[in-house]
Amino acid sequence: MNLNIKIKDQDFVLHPYGATYWPEQEVLLVADVHLGKVSHFRKHGSAVPLKATSRNFIKLDQLRKEFDPEHIVFLGDLFHSSLNMEWNMFEEWVESIDNRVHLIAGNHDIISPLKYEALDIKIYSDVTVAGFHLSHHPVQLKDHFNICGHIHPGFKMRGNGKQLLKLPCFFRSQNQMILPAFGEFTGNFFMQPEEGDRVFAITGKEVIQIN
Structure with missing residues (x-):
């Protein structure tokens, strides 16, 4: 179940997958997908199921169907490292959709910009629109609300019986919102x-506001 919030008189839909839809701009915001990380783990002997490589694309397509965004903006660390088999999957996915794709480069985005240019994907260091500053790394600005990624925020929920549940989260402070990592096997801070x-x-199925 989604959760709708307002920031600076703009609507934002927080999705259980960790993405955010901004209706006024018709933009889907996604942070820290880390495509290729599953293949990287498998290459180095980790027992990660091969089908996990397609999980990110399945979730992205479900978000596309739900929101039908004009733009998909990746807030950095779209790919985990250098080229591997998941780049081919990404190429096929981009060529199959009619949304405009943009990348705000993160510290892991080391793949040549020419590869993105061939897919008509523009790369930015940051983007400012309608009073909001979109970036990979968190920044503090006086005149703009920052939406970013990089941190992979999580939260520990404790129960009365000493239960402990660790969940990814959207983390909003006075002038900033940090999106959770979208990708599989990314970990949390x-x-x-x-x-x-x-x-x-x-939780993957709902967004829970913590008091």
Whole structure:
């Protein structure tokens, strides 16, 4: 189940997969997919199921069907490292869709820009639109609200019986929202909210606002 929030009089739909849809701009925002990480693990002997390589594309297609965005903006670390078999899967996916794809480059995005140019994908260091600053790394700006990735935010939910549940989350502070990592096997950095911060944990099926 999605969760709708407002930021600076704009609507944002938080999805259980960790992506965010911005209706006013017809933009789907996705952070830290880390395509190729599954293949990287398998190459180095990790017992990761081969079908996990297609999981990210299945989720992206489900988001496309649900929101029908004009633009898909990846907020950095689209690929985990250098070229491998998942680049071919990505090429086929891009050529099969009619959405405009953009990449805000992250620290893991080392694949040649010429490869993206051949797919008509533009690469940016950051983008500012309608009072919002889209970036990979978190930045603090006085005049713009920052939407970013990079951190892979997570939250530890503790129960009365000493249960502990670790979940990815959207992490919103006064002038910033950090998106969870979208990709499989990416891990989390567990946040310590301060007064005024908001945590929206995701389970894959719902988004839960943590008080």
